[in-house]
Structures are given as structure tokens and as C-alpha cells.
Amino acid sequence: MKGSRQQEIISRHSLLWLLITNVVILLPLYDKLTPWSMAICGICLVWRYGIFMGRVAKPPRLLVTTLALASALTLALVTSKIGLLNGLINLLILGYSLKYIEMRDRRDVRIVVIVGYILIAITLLGQQSIYFSVLLTFIATINTCVLVSLYREDVKLNETARIGFSLIIQSLPLAALLFLVFPRLPPLWMMPQLKTEQTGISDEVSFGEIGRLTRSAALAFRVKFDGAPPRNHQLYWRALVLEDYDGQTWRQHDSIKMLESNHLAPRSRSDPKGPSLEYSVIAERSNQHWLFGLDVAFSDTADIVQLPDYRLYSPKSLTQKFQYRVKSIPSMPMDMTLTEHVRNINLQLPDQNNPRTHTLAKEFEARYPKPVNRLNAMMNYFTSQPYFYTLTPPPVGPQQIDDFLLENKAGFCVHYASALTFMARASGIPARMVTGYQGGEWNKQAQYLSIYQYMAHAWVEVWLEGRGWIRLDPTSMIAPERILEGFDAYFQGGDSYFMDSPFSALKLRNYPFLNELRQTFSSIDFYWSVWILGFDSSKQEQVLHQLLGKITREKIAFFMLSSLALIILVIAYSAGLLHFSRGKDKISSAYLKVCKLLDKKGVPRRFDQGPMDFCLTVESQLPVIAGDFSQLTQYYIALKYRTLTPSGRKSTTKLFIRLSRQLTLKLIKL
Numbered sequence: 001m002k003g004s005r006q007q008e009i010i011s012r013h014s015l016l017w018l019l020i021t022n023v024v025i026l027l028p029l030y031d032k033l034t035p036w037s038m039a040i041c042g043i044c045l046v047w048r049y050g051i052f053m054g055r056v057a058k059p060p061r062l063l064v065t066t067l068a069l070a071s072a073l074t075l076a077l078v079t080s081k082i083g084l085l086n087g088l089i090n091l092l093i094l095g096y097s098l099k100y101i102e103m104r105d106r107r108d109v110r111i112v113v114i115v116g117y118i119l120i121a122i123t124l125l126g127q128q129s130i131y132f133s134v135l136l137t138f139i140a141t142i143n144t145c146v147l148v149s150l151y152r153e154d155v156k157l158n159e160t161a162r163i164g165f166s167l168i169i170q171s172l173p174l175a176a177l178l179f180l181v182f183p184r185l186p187p188l189w190m191m192p193q194l195k196t197e198q199t200g201i202s203d204e205v206s207f208g209e210i211g212r213l214t215r216s217a218a219l220a221f222r223v224k225f226d227g228a229p230p231r232n233h234q235l236y237w238r239a240l241v242l243e244d245y246d247g248q249t250w251r252q253h254d255s256i257k258m259l260e261s262n263h264l265a266p267r268s269r270s271d272p273k274g275p276s277l278e279y280s281v282i283a284e285r286s287n288q289h290w291l292f293g294l295d296v297a298f299s300d301t302a303d304i305v306q307l308p309d310y311r312l313y314s315p316k317s318l319t320q321k322f323q324y325r326v327k328s329i330p331s332m333p334m335d336m337t338l339t340e341h342v343r344n345i346n347l348q349l350p351d352q353n354n355p356r357t358h359t360l361a362k363e364f365e366a367r368y369p370k371p372v373n374r375l376n377a378m379m380n381y382f383t384s385q386p387y388f389y390t391l392t393p394p395p396v397g398p399q400q401i402d403d404f405l406l407e408n409k410a411g412f413c414v415h416y417a418s419a420l421t422f423m424a425r426a427s428g429i430p431a432r433m434v435t436g437y438q439g440g441e442w443n444k445q446a447q448y449l450s451i452y453q454y455m456a457h458a459w460v461e462v463w464l465e466g467r468g469w470i471r472l473d474p475t476s477m478i479a480p481e482r483i484l485e486g487f488d489a490y491f492q493g494g495d496s497y498f499m500d501s502p503f504s505a506l507k508l509r510n511y512p513f514l515n516e517l518r519q520t521f522s523s524i525d526f527y528w529s530v531w532i533l534g535f536d537s538s539k540q541e542q543v544l545h546q547l548l549g550k551i552t553r554e555k556i557a558f559f560m561l562s563s564l565a566l567i568i569l570v571i572a573y574s575a576g577l578l579h580f581s582r583g584k585d586k587i588s589s590a591y592l593k594v595c596k597l598l599d600k601k602g603v604p605r606r607f608d609q610g611p612m613d614f615c616l617t618v619e620s621q622l623p624v625i626a627g628d629f630s631q632l633t634q635y636y637i638a639l640k641y642r643t644l645t646p647s648g649r650k651s652t653t654k655l656f657i658r659l660s661r662q663l664t665l666k667l668i669k670l
Helices: 002-007 012-032 035-053 061-082 084-101 106-126 130-151 157-181 209-213 254-262 340-345 355-367 371-384 400-408 413-426 480-484 505-510 512-533 537-548 553-574 586-600 611-621 623-641 646-669
Strands: 219-225 236-242 277-283 296-298 322-329 431-438 441-443 448-452 456-464 468-472
Touching: 012 035, 012 084, 012 106, 012 130, 012 157, 035 061, 035 084, 061 084, 084 106, 106 130, 130 157, 130 512, 157 537, 157 553, 219 512, 236 456, 277 512, 322 512, 355 371, 355 400, 355 413, 371 413, 371 456, 400 413, 413 431, 413 456, 441 512, 505 512, 537 553, 586 611, 586 623, 586 646, 611 623, 623 646
Parallel strands: none
Antiparallel strands: 219 277, 219 448, 236 431, 277 322, 296 322, 431 456, 441 448, 456 468
């Protein structure tokens, strides 16, 4: 019993690997830790380091139990703020850290390693880019090295790392096979949503909202067109339609919010007709529900709701990257007829609000009775006055549109869109504000567009008899370069999106070679998103059809069994459990090849002649190669009959092979 207990003692070699793996597993989860959890994890790490250095003893079980109960109680109190799933993750991390300091034998180490794998999987749920996946594979390798160190205490640190890495590499073919053929099943349970910060466009927009996004260089989404992409001035990515205005903030109307919350699609929405643009969108994680599309957008992707304001909506918040297909019909009108209810919504203005702008709108209505002429005059008004497009406009008071339109005359897209929408409504034309993104950065290598948060934009849609909703963008009147060539043609990154992202890779745009490298890495991540993260049941069926032809259960079963058999054979061979008979070694083969050439030159080797005896014969009959063959014979005898160090054998083998090739050429030329 005592000897068995002695074998269960954790070696110093394993303790070192445990220190490394504890740090690398918890670091990627820092954003999910509460301050209390982070403090407990730090204490556990320092304590374990003290144990490793022999400075402190293992903590008593009573102390560990007390810390565990206190941690659970604290998490129970804050779970309502951080969310149920975040609370459970913190609880698992605390259990991992507390078990880490009270380990006493190898059984405890195995438990810590298993929990470590679970934490790595949890981390992967939140971050799935190719670079983060490679990082997590590296972390899984380190976690595997802990297991290796339990059973191979005699090997060095680098040898343990090599074994752990080879085990992970051997598991990849099986993972790839399961990824390829395993059915894409829907989840059997509903995972509670993480309470994390929402990014991107909000469903409430005030004068400062879009300006906040222009300080961010974060990626919003990427788009791959089936054909040639539209020009920059045609890239208006609709995300939200805002119809309610209280004098300070634009919001979605309650009727749309009800449809969103009930996940209802309108019955009256027309089928797509006319020339179309077809493309795939990969939306980044935003913890929001709205999706992005051009003009009148339709999608056949499952679980996407098509709303009556011609937007696309996801019932589930985007907690990770989401890929979907879109068909847009630029020429298709939106709502050729308008119900009285919708008309009233888009004509409504708050009472006693912005009276000067209201008066100006009435003047336009009196001078231009026809709505089209009136709207043209309103758009031209922005060019006839000294308006200025800026990301840092002066502050406004309670009558914000009056202050902007008639006093400050400086603002960015939200200011101009708000003013035009207000004037159109005040003059009797139904109007609404639309927010989304405008433009995109073209990646030449992978042929796709990247749309960043700083490209957030606001514009106006007005309803005209016989034409439906049409887009008007007053920004194009003040800063046409912003629309025609993109955000970067008008603003400098240092004045906007680099302010909150000082280390963004977009700074490399100024250096051609580094920018090319940046786009290469972006292309790799794009293809990863398309083929790995976007590998759904339809793509799975396409790949299997290319491999197997007509897909049947029998073919899939045979493919899986044969692939598994091949994988098992490779693993067994690499583990030394399977051996194949080999032919002559390369040393003997090279020596015999030279002997055969000598036989053709009239110097045969008798069966009773050893290497030294034959060397003397060659020296007497072919003195022109005597020196080289003598050296070759010495190398041959050393490699076949002497005990050499690994480094000595390696260097001697190289010299022997090189000399045998030189002799072969000489004999051929003789």
C-alpha cells in the first residue's frame, strides 16, 4: 500500500507543466472572470508556485472548502448581473483553481487536466477565428503535456513537449473525419445567453451614437459577391429603420419591435423580382440581432426573419460569427402603397420641438408643392449654406436640430439625416431614418469586402407616390468623397478609428508590403470562416457528393470505417505497435551499388572477401580511386561494426552517403 502511494506522488516535472498549463488556460478567459474570481485564481497560482519552489505547504482542506463556499456564495449574489452562463463559467474556473492548489496525487492531476480541456472548449465557443483556434490547439497541447509527464518522468521538458505535440497531431485526422461526416444536428438544449457588451449599431440613435462607432476599427462583417461587387457609392448596408423621434433620440417603432420579439415575418412581403445581386455575408459577433443587406434584401438561410421594413433579422443574438446568403434586388420598389397607419408613423413629430426647422420646412412646402421638387430643394439647401462635415461637432441644446441646422452648421451623418427626415415630415412627406454601414474595403486576394465599425452611417428614406421608399443621403451633398470613395477618403484614421484602436492592423495600410501581408492574413481568416465555421449540412452534402458520388448510408459507412482503419494503422505504427518489414538499409545499399559498378569495371568482389580485403584489391587494380574507396571503406566499417554516439553516427552517415555518390560518378565516367 505504501509503495502504491509512493507511485502516486506528483513529480516535480509534472508540477512544472501544471504551472504552465494553469496560466495559459486561464488567460484567454480573463474577460469572463469577476474581480473576486480573478483574485482567487491569482492567489491559487501564487500558492502553487510557492509549493513548487518549496516555500509553502499544501493548504489545509478546511481552508480550500471555506474558499469554495465563499466563492459560490459571491457568485450567487452577482449572477443576476453577469448572467447565468457567465456565473457557471466562473464557478467552473474557481473549482479548477481550488482543485489546482489542493492536489495530492496523480488522480487529482488527471481531474485538473480534464477540467482544463472543458475550459479550452468553453473558450472556443466565444472566439473561433483561425488564429485563436491555433492558439487554443497550442494550449491543448500544453495540457496534454501534463498527462505525458505523469507517465514519462524520465524524459526532459522538450521531449515531453514533443510527445504531447505528436499526440495532438495524431488526433487531428480523426477530428477532421468526424467534422466531415458527422451529421449537423440542432442543439438538444438552449444555452443561456452570455451577458456581454453589445457592439455595433444600437436600436436607439442620437446625435453622438454614430460618432462613437467612428472611433472603432473593429470588423463588423465581410461580404463575398457571386459576381462583380457594386461600386462604393452603391454600398448602403441597411441594418435598422428608425421611425420614432422624441426630439432627442430616434428609435424603432413598437410594431416592428413586436414582430422582432415574436420572430414573425410579414405575409404581404413581395417575392423578389428583377435583376439581383447575390452574396454571402459573414457577420462578426455583436450580441445584437440585426443583420445586413443591400436595398431590398431576401435570405433563404434558416432562422432569418424578413421584416416588413425590408430588413433581415436573427431571432438569436449573434454571439459568434454567423454566415448567411442574401439576394438583393436594387430595382425593386419598397411599399408602392402605404397604409394610413404606416403613413402616420412616418409623419409624426414631437409637439413644440424644433420650431425654426418646422417653419423652414413649411417654407419649402409653400415654394415647392411637388414632393420631388421639394426634396431636391432640401438636399440643395445643404450645399447652398456653409455646412461642414465633421466627427467632432459643437454641442447642441434641447432644440438640437434647430441648433445644428440654423446655428452650428457642423455635424456628421446623423445630424444631416435627422434634419432632412424632420424637414420632410414637417412638410408632409413620410420619411424615416435608416442606420447601417456605407462602403467597404476590398481585399484583392480573396475578392471580398470588409466592413468595419467606423463605416457606420445614417441616411434617409422618403416615400413618394408611384415610387415607394427611396434613399436620400444628405451626406453626399456635404462630403461626396465620403460616399464615392469611402470613409478614408475624407477622414484620417488618427482622427477617428485609431483613437480607440491604437494597435489596429489597419495602420499597416500606409506600407504596401505590410498591407499586402495584412490582407493575406485576413484572407486566410476569411476562408477559415467560410469553409470551417460556415460548414453547414448543405456544404457537408456537397463535399461528400464530390468524394462519394451519390450519397448512400452504405457508402458513408464504408468511408468512415476505411478512414478509421487507416487512422488506427498510422497511430499504431507511430506508437511502435505495428512494424513493417524493411529492405536493406541505405548504408549497405550504397556500398553494394559501388561494388556493382566496380564489378562492371573489371574489379569483382569475391564472396569470401571482407571490406578491408576488397579495399586492398581495389587499390591495386584501380589506383585512380584508391584514396576515395579506402575512405569509403573506413566509414562503412565504422557504421556497420562500431558503436557510435548518435551525433557521431549522424555525421558519419552524411559523409559516407556523400562520398558514395562521388565515387559512383567517377566510376560511371571511367
